Amino acid sequence: MRFRSELDPLRPYIPPKSWRMAAEGTDENRYAxxxxxxxxxxxxxxxxxxxxxVLPRANRYPDSHVTRLRQVVAEAxxxxxxxxxxxxxxxxxxxxxxxxLLPVGEVVYPWPSFSLYPMICAVLGxxxxxxxxxxxxxxxxxxxxxAVTDETRAVILCNPNNPSGTYLxxxxxxxxxxxxxxxxxxILDEAYVEFVDDPTYRDSHTLAxxxxxxxxxxxxxKAHGLAGLRVGYGIGPEKIADYxxxxxxxxxxxxxxxxxxxxxxxxQEKVRERxxxxxxxRSRLQEAFAGAKLDFIxxxxxxxxxxxxxxxxxxxxxxxxxxxxxxxxxxxRVTVGDSWENDRVIAALGNETREAEPAAKPQRxx
Numbered sequence: 144m145r146f147r148s149e150l151d152p153l154r155p156y157i158p159p160k161s162w163r164m165a166a167e168g169t170d171e172n173r174y175a176x177x178x179x180x181x182x183x184x185x186x187x188x189x190x191x192x193x194x195x196x197v198l199p200r201a202n203r204y205p206d207s208h209v210t211r212l213r214q215v216v217a218e219a220x221x222x223x224x225x226x227x228x229x230x231x232x233x234x235x236x237x238x239x240x241x242x243x244l245l246p247v248g249e250v251v252y253p254w255p256s257f258s259l260y261p262m263i264c265a266v267l268g269x270x271x272x273x274x275x276x277x278x279x280x281x282x283x284x285x286x287x288x289x290a291v292t293d294e295t296r297a298v299i300l301c302n303p304n305n306p307s308g309t310y311l312x313x314x315x316x317x318x319x320x321x322x323x324x325x326x327x328x329x330i331l332d333e334a335y336v337e338f339v340d341d342p343t344y345r346d347s348h349t350l351a352x353x354x355x356x357x358x359x360x361x362x363x364x365k366a367h368g369l370a371g372l373r374v375g376y377g378i379g380p381e382k383i384a385d386y387x388x389x390x391x392x393x394x395x396x397x398x399x400x401x402x403x404x405x406x407x408x409x410x411q412e413k414v415r416e417r418x419x420x421x422x423x424x425r426s427r428l429q430e431a432f433a434g435a436k437l438d439f440i441x442x443x444x445x446x447x448x449x450x451x452x453x454x455x456x457x458x459x460x461x462x463x464x465x466x467x468x469x470x471x472x473x474x475x476r477v478t479v480g481d482s483w484e485n486d487r488v489i490a491a492l493g494n495e496t497r498e499a500e501p502a503a504k505p506q507r508x509x
Contacts, residue, residue, distance in 0.1 A: 149265050156258075159464050174457075175484035178464045180305065180335075180446050182368035182421075183481035186403060187413055190369065193406040194399055205398035208388075212401050215408045216376050220348045227352060227378055229387045232395040234334055234362040234375030238299070239263055240387040241330060241358055241377070248296035253282050255470040256301045257332065269296065280307040280440045280448075284319050297328040303335045306469040306476045308442025313344045320350055320357050328383075331359040335444040337366035337418040338425070348378045355380050363400075365445060366418045367407045374400035421445045425479045428488060435492040445479045451492070459491030 159178035186194070213228040231237040238259070242250065247268050252260050254273030264271040272295070274286050282304055291298065300319070303310040311319070320329050333347065351357045358379030364370035374396055377387070407414060428447055432439040438450040453465040453475045461484075466474030477488060 147268075149268060153262060153265055157468065159462070159468075173460060175461045175480060175487045177478035177480050177484060177488070178462050178476075179370070180365060180444070180476075180478050181370050182365060182417065182445070183479075183484060184368050184417060186368050187407050187410050189406040189410045189413075190367075190403040193402040197398055197402045201398060203398070204394055205396070205401055207394050209396050209401055212374075212376070212396070212405045212408070215405050216378075219408055219411060220378060221346060222349060222352050223378055224381075226381045227384055229358070229360075229377035229379060229384050230396050231375050231377070231391065232400075233364060233373045234332065234360040234377070235259055236391070236395060237360045237375050237377040237387070238330060238332065239267075240390050241328070241360075241379075241383060242267055242269065242297060243390050244383065244386050245269075245296040245328065248294045249292065250297045250299060251287055251290045251295055252299040253287065253301070253304060255306060256299075257305050257334075258469075260299055270294070276304075276307060276309070279309075281309045282311050284311060284315055288319065288322055291323065291327060295324075295327050297330055298323060299330045299332060301332040301334070303339060303443035305335065305444060306446070306448055306464075306466075306471065308440050308444045308446060308448060310339065310341075310344075310443045312341065313347055316347065317350060320354060323356065325356055327356060329354075329357045331357065333359050334362045334365055336361060337414065338421055338445045339443045340422050341443070351379045355382070358383055363404045363407060366414050366421075367404065368417075369400070369403055369407060372397075372400040372403055374404045421479050424482065424485050428477065428479060428485055431489040431492060437492070447477050447479065448474050449477060450474050456488070456491050459487065461487050461491050 209230045212230060213225045216228045217223040217225045229237050231240060242263055249270045249272045250264050251272045251274060253276055261271045272290055274283055274290050277283050287298055302316060323329055348359050351359045358377050360375065360377045362375040425442060429439060429441060432449050440448045448471060450473060453463050456463045456475060464476040466472055466476065469476055
């Protein structure tokens, strides 16, 4: 049997070591798990209550249109109507569904960035056009524009960028959107937007409401702490949202994901407080890296890239994402965790040969 040749270079996703250790039954209490940019806290109590309430109805299919979640997303983003809201099984499905709408051609994006981009391109028969970050690991807005050709169908901008943590200001994003040809779609991937501490980066979703060729994609996996439920959303022009719904796999957002995400979105102040905690802890880690005279990239995400080997972190009881998997050999991507986890990161800097000890149990976060 013959398969499409463009799929030959693809390989199954290689998960972080912490995922493999969990599958093997390794004693996870020995380690601080900072590999996957997850929130250190569990779902908000409101989300847990919603899950408990809906569990007896798990024998029934959920609302296929995800009506209530669309409503609360629209209410939380000024100027948005439900007809502007896209939904998906994580923001990854939102990206996939939007790119499916476009004719086959080229997709431009900064690199290194989210590893899903080249994979989606291959699956859809698109040509990936990665554009290297600058020497300072910054997103090259002008280079992205220069890479656009008559064959370009979309530009994906992960902002803040994973894994570098760098970002474009809202003015820079607006300028990029304005200079793109009207038939080239700008996909603003804002999985980490809640952790941006730039006060001028607010209401970026309005870019997608005022233009026909911009959408923004967001997730409940990070600041909302719902990574295990796989739910995301997008905001864009009505036509894009309409067609994205036509190609979305029926009932791709399950019942548990719908109710938990809805409850969490309605508790925006608590989500904001958690994000602010992460930002404060991010600053503390960056100060520690600077004090240890380590190269690191100042971040606007809930993670930091630092030139320190993952093996040395592991000796001190900290699991991080190996930089080689992210095109940063010799570096590590450290998720910003709870205070006790970040304490272990800082301790590792001064004594990377210390053997892992059982980690203190974290306190329940509200």
